[in-house]
Amino acid sequence: MTELLFFVEVVVAGLLAGTMYSLVALGFVLIYKASSTFNFAQGAMVFFAVLAFVGFMELGLPFFLAFIVTILLMGLVGFCTERLVLKPLMNQSEDTLLMATIGLGFVLEGLAQAAWGVEVRRLDLGIGDFPIQWIIDTFGLFVSALDLTAGLVAASLILGLSILFKYTKMGLGLRAVADDPGAASSIGIPLNNIMLLVWTAAGVVALVAGMMWGARAGVQFALVDLALKALPVLIIGGFSSIPGAIVGGLIIGATEKVLEVYIGPYFGGAIEGWAPYVLAIFFLLYRPEGLFGEKIIRRV
Amino acid sequence: MTNNSKDILKIENIEVMYDSVISALHDVSLSVPRGKIVALLGGNGAGKSTTLKAISTMLASERGKVTKGKIIYDGTSVTNQNPTEMVGLGMVQVLEGRRCFGHLTVEENIITGAYSRKLTNSEMKDELDKIYSYFNRLKDRRKSQAGFTSGGEQQMLAVARAMMAKPKMLLLDEPSMGLAPQLVSEIFKIVKDLNEKEGVSILLAEQNTNIALKNSDYGYIIETGNVKLHGTAEKLLNNDEVKELYLGISKQGRKNFRDALRDEVNHKKENKFSKTN
Numbered sequence: 001m002t003e004l005l006f007f008v009e010v011v012v013a014g015l016l017a018g019t020m021y022s023l024v025a026l027g028f029v030l031i032y033k034a035s036s037t038f039n040f041a042q043g044a045m046v047f048f049a050v051l052a053f054v055g056f057m058e059l060g061l062p063f064f065l066a067f068i069v070t071i072l073l074m075g076l077v078g079f080c081t082e083r084l085v086l087k088p089l090m091n092q093s094e095d096t097l098l099m100a101t102i103g104l105g106f107v108l109e110g111l112a113q114a115a116w117g118v119e120v121r122r123l124d125l126g127i128g129d130f131p132i133q134w135i136i137d138t139f140g141l142f143v144s145a146l147d148l149t150a151g152l153v154a155a156s157l158i159l160g161l162s163i164l165f166k167y168t169k170m171g172l173g174l175r176a177v178a179d180d181p182g183a184a185s186s187i188g189i190p191l192n193n194i195m196l197l198v199w200t201a202a203g204v205v206a207l208v209a210g211m212m213w214g215a216r217a218g219v220q221f222a223l224v225d226l227a228l229k230a231l232p233v234l235i236i237g238g239f240s241s242i243p244g245a246i247v248g249g250l251i252i253g254a255t256e257k258v259l260e261v262y263i264g265p266y267f268g269g270a271i272e273g274w275a276p277y278v279l280a281i282f283f284l285l286y287r288p289e290g291l292f293g294e295k296i297i298r299r300v
Numbered sequence: 301m302t303n304n305s306k307d308i309l310k311i312e313n314i315e316v317m318y319d320s321v322i323s324a325l326h327d328v329s330l331s332v333p334r335g336k337i338v339a340l341l342g343g344n345g346a347g348k349s350t351t352l353k354a355i356s357t358m359l360a361s362e363r364g365k366v367t368k369g370k371i372i373y374d375g376t377s378v379t380n381q382n383p384t385e386m387v388g389l390g391m392v393q394v395l396e397g398r399r400c401f402g403h404l405t406v407e408e409n410i411i412t413g414a415y416s417r418k419l420t421n422s423e424m425k426d427e428l429d430k431i432y433s434y435f436n437r438l439k440d441r442r443k444s445q446a447g448f449t450s451g452g453e454q455q456m457l458a459v460a461r462a463m464m465a466k467p468k469m470l471l472l473d474e475p476s477m478g479l480a481p482q483l484v485s486e487i488f489k490i491v492k493d494l495n496e497k498e499g500v501s502i503l504l505a506e507q508n509t510n511i512a513l514k515n516s517d518y519g520y521i522i523e524t525g526n527v528k529l530h531g532t533a534e535k536l537l538n539n540d541e542v543k544e545l546y547l548g549i550s551k552q553g554r555k556n557f558r559d560a561l562r563d564e565v566n567h568k569k570e571n572k573f574s575k576t577n
Contacts, residue, residue: 045317089360169415176401176412186358188387188416188465 009141010261010269016147019154019255022063023209024226025233025245026157027202032239033178034198035086037097041105043227045203049074049113050210054123054219055116055138056290067207074203077108082195090191109224118221123214125149157208158246161201164244170197178240232280247291252276302334305375308469308501309355314369316350316359316525323407324350324364326525337495337502339516339533341509341546347525349396349504352471355503356393357381374468387416390468396505397477398454400461402447406438409457413464427464434490436459452483456490463494463521469501470494476508484508488515509546515539522547 024046031039039045052073058065086099127149131142166170176184177194185191213223229252237248260272283290308334316325325347332338340348353359354366357378371378373391383393392413398473401409410431411424419427435456441449446457455475462470472491476484492515495502506512513519513533521529521542529542536542543549 026540091363172404172412173415174402174413175408179401179403180399182358182361183395183401184412185361185383186356186387186393186395186399187413187461188384188392189412190384 014254014257018250022249027205043224044105044108045206046210049207078199089165233277237278238290241292242291248261306443339519340514342522392462392467393471396473400446407442
């Protein structure tokens with residue numbers, strides 16, 4: 001019985017940690033949908049956003065105000081990206097854009113560190129990374145409060161974004177641009193507005209993801225590398241699907257924890273670091289569009 | 301130039317370059333009278349699409365530029381506008397190759413066409429009903445994903461989507477491309493219908509000279525970036541040169557590609573025999 005309980009605990013911890021990956025992956029999906037490019041700067045955006053947030057808090061702004069100001073800042077970053085990077089590169093190949101996002105990443109990393117310094121900062125959200133007593137009492141499971149919060153935040157973000165895309169005019173415009181930017185502009189959908197919306201949304205998602213990760217691991221440069229962890233999530237979930245980002249994150253989170261605990265010892269541990277990539281390779285071989293990715297439509 | 305001038309569109313001696321080096325149009329002038337259908341004819345690479353894109357300002361997205369001449373649309377000089385602004389002025393281009401949004405449903409595709417307009421839900425419903433009255437086929441398929449509909453349906457969808465922007469002028473780029481003859485006539489019938497009932501002026505680029513001229517008021521034939529011939533549709537249909545080069549009818553009667561090929565093959569065979577003997 002304790003064996004089973006332990007297994008459940010591992011899976012739950014994995015799933016909840018997975019939602020943190022989902023949050024990062026979500027930012028990628030947004031930009032991939034609109035520009036068909038993998039935004040290498042997403043990790044840097046996470047770092048940039050949360051560092052600015054902590055910086056504003058240190059300047060004495062209250063939590064909520066700092067949050068709003070950072071969102072505005074990310075809007076500004078989105079605007080500058082649209083004007084200075086995307087617009088001049090419009091109608092260039094997707095590879096060109098990909099390279100540009102790598103450059104954008106360096107710029108954002110540099111700017112963030114120039115503005116706020118390089119030392120590791122602590123972010124206290126008032127939610128501890130320790131088990132919730134109530135859940136221990138009722139189910140006998142150890143579940144971290146921070147994990148649970150991340151799960152809830154991720155769920156509400158997804159819900160909000162899904163509604164935005166499915167039912168609003170802007171959302172319809174975005175999906176049209178995602179399919180064929182040329183055709184979208186030919187019928188009067190303003191590409192620059194859509195891009196601005198998408199990059200701002202990705203900035204907000206980056207901020208939320210950064211806050212969750214920052215609270216757990218400290219606000220530091222290593223957050224940039226989160227982008228790498230999002231890659232297998234995206235491969236499994238599908239680059240263009242919001243639900244895919246979530247499910248992909250959950251799958252990665254759960255499998256890496258379970259593998260680490262049960263199979264890890266045979267490999268000398270620390271397989272958490274590479275197991276997701278192995279899983280991703282299997283997906284690339286057998287289902288390259290991912291679980292929820294948009295199928296490549298071919299009429300025969 | 302007033303907004304009530306006879307021509308909704310007037311192009312004067314435009315030259316177009318791609319990447320500042322490749323010249324696509326040398327000297328093209330044409331005009332589209334208000335409420336009429338004008339056909340722009342010519343073979344592959346003649347400059348039909350380039351002309352349309354110059355008018356709709358889609359050229360910029362392909363690194364093309366109008367380097368000489370001017371384009372006057374509805375009293376406005378077309379210079380640095382972007383396609384979104386042109387749609388706002390009532391000019392919509394239906395791009396070559398249909399370009400529907402494959403992952404959106406047919407109805408969602410049609411709705412995107414009204415993106416530039418502010419419509420209430422009930423107005424949107426009325427507009428959709430009106431569009432479906434022209435495109436019956438699309439009504440049956442409105443819930444299907446556009447990417448899985450047939451080529452003919454996609455072409456109709458592209459025109460329907462453009463009509464949702466309530467254009468004064470429509471630029472159609474090869475609506476007949478890759479479609480069965482029966483579908484082509486169906487589409488041209490709808491286009492003619494839209495022109496008559498909605499009063500939309502149409503500039504139509506086509507390779508299918510016959511059906512295009514039969515459904516137009518006026519025609520221009522361009523070749524390697526220059527206007528070669530122009531006249532009323534009727535006049536062009538009866539012009540000997542047009543008949544021979546674009547309609548495949550020679551003075552001796554109909555001459556199609558197969559016959560021409562057969563003649564050539566026979567001719568070669570004769571030569572061969574004469575040599576070996």
